[in-house]
Amino acid sequence: MAVLLGSLPAAEKPNVLFLFGDDLTWKGVHALGHEDIDTPNLDRLAARGTTFTHVYNPGGWHGAICVASRTMLMTGKQLWRARDAEPKLNQDYVAANKLWPQRLAAQGYRTCFSGKWHIEADHKKVFAEIRHFRPGGMAPDGKNAYFRPVEGKPDTWSASDPEEGGFWTGGEHWSAVVADDFAEFVGEKDERPWFMYLAFNAPHDPRQSPGEVLDRYPMSRVKVPANFLPLYPYREAMGAAKGLRDENLAPFPRTPFAVQTHRREYYAAITYLDAQIGRILDTLEKSPAAANTYVFFTADHGLSCGEHGLLGKQNLYDASVRVPFLVVGPGVPAGKKIDAPVYLQDAMPTVLKLAGAPVEADINFQDLRPHWEDKGTARDAVIGAYMDLQRMIERDGKKLILYPKAKVARVFDLKADPDEMEDLFATPEGKALAVPLFQRLLEIQRESGDPLDLTKDFPELAAGGSGEKSR
Structure with missing residues (x-):
């Protein structure tokens, strides 16, 4: 008999x-x-463990997508239920010991946090130990970091100069600080099992890294994305115009030079983050805890860095909603890739199950263990949302994006068109794809508590393909 x-x-x-x-x-x-x-x-983490290749963040209810992502992760609530829970986190969740680390503490776990928090809950009551706490959504803002660079003019910003502050505020790059915190934590004597939540701020802007890392990415190495556009045609309707902070990082219209520069800095910030993760993995491998530790790596959401003429994460293209997700640990197959659609917040019930904690009915996400154990799963599609301005569903490699205010629908066959460049909606093939995707989206909206009524803006799709065109 198996032991629970x-x-x-x-x-x-x-x-x-x-x-x-x-x-x-x-x-x-x-x-x-x-x-x-x-x-x-x-x-090397991917080679040692299992990679989930199609992992999504469900979206956000305002421009700070990270707040929604992290609130969902901590509560286990799907997007709109997490939004409703946000004002009451301390009262209804922290006080009741219902946030993710608190549920683990109830199972005898030592819980520790370092890095970015950015949810409306008292972190000091959620984790037993705090190493470094970054209260805001980003490092201190760079005054010279916006609407740049302009070709032919001196750049206003240096991504490698500690004098700019940002990630160097306090004297050491914040990515390195997190790695230091892990080395200190894992070297301490404590017999309890542990849960350590290391939330890097990188590669969020200001995208800074040491000069020697930035030098690895000369402009000649950095390509403009295949789906680059100077201006996205629906930027106003989707809420991605000049009023959105992320989109103000580069000048309008976008230029290949500006996009290459931002991607260069983005890549360098990721490479420096990777080096700090390497330090963490090396420290873990040398510790007695290594044989009995699960490592999860993911991100709160993705980012458009020039794709479609966009610079932020407030859109529903794959660059912005899709994230890496790697798992290593006892019984997790090495080198395995799983393409089933999952949410990054599925990490929460997965870890609870690994720890022997109950996954209660009020948790809206799913345990991922059946995926790597080849026992099947139930989810057939994932959805995304941004405020009342955008909706998305992805199912079986087909994707529908909706902009309700503009009454615009876009359909993509991601297997044939992974860069989402060929909108099929106006074609018979696209219409045939859009109708069942729309109907499934409505079903998941009802299941997940999404209050937005899409049927009035897309009557043709709501009617199953008959009626006047919706764009």
Whole structure:
């Protein structure tokens, strides 16, 4: 008879190391997207464990997508339920010991945090130990970091100069600080199983790294993305115009030079992050905890860095909603790739199960263990949302994006068109794809508590393909 993990002595329960990037698109790991980017340590993590290749963040209810992502992760609530829970986190969740680390502490876990928090809950009551706490959504802002660079003019910003502040505020780059915190933590004597949540701020802007790392990416090495546009045609309707902070990082209209510069800095920030993760992995491998530790690596959401003429994460293209997701640990197959659609917040119930904690009915996400154990899963599609301005569903390699205010629908066949460049909606093929995707989206909206009524803006899709055109 199998022994339930929850009945094991504390010393036999696994440790969990959760590594969390910020603004890191799935393509930012070389082993996943084959971009010309150096991520040797994340690549070795992928080789040692299982990679989920189609992992999504469900979206956000305002421009700070990281707040929604992290609130979902901590509560286990799907997007709109997490939004409703946000004002009451301290009252209804922290006080009741219902946030993710608190549920693990109830199973005898030592819980520790370092890095970015950015949710409306008192972190001091959520984790037993705090190493470094970064309260805001980003490093201190760079005054010279916006609407740059302009070709032919001196750049206003240096991504490698510590005098700019940002990630060097306090004297040491914040990515290195997190790695230092892990080395200190894992070297301490404590017999309890542990959960350590290391939330990097990188590669969020200001995208800074040491000069020697930035020098690895001369402009000649950095390509403009295939789906580059000077201006996205629906930027106003989708809420990605000049009023959105992320989009103000580069000048309008976008230029290849500006996009190459931003991608260069983005790649360097990822490579420096990767080096710090390498330090963490090396420290773990040398410790007695190594044999009984699960390592999860993912990010709160992705980022468009020139794709479609966009610079932020407030859109529903794959660069922005899709993230890396790597798992290593006892019983996790090495080198396995799983293409089932999952959410990054599925990490929460997965870790609870590994720790022997109950996954209660109020948790809206799914345990991922059946995927790597080849026992099947239930989810057939994932959805995304941004405020009341955008909706998305992706199912079986087909994707529908909706902009309700403009009454615009876009359809993509991602298997044939992974860069989402050929909108099929106006074609018979696209209409045939859009109708069942729309109907499934409506079903998931009802299941997940999404209050937006799409049927009035897209009557043709709501009627199953008959009626007047919706664009």
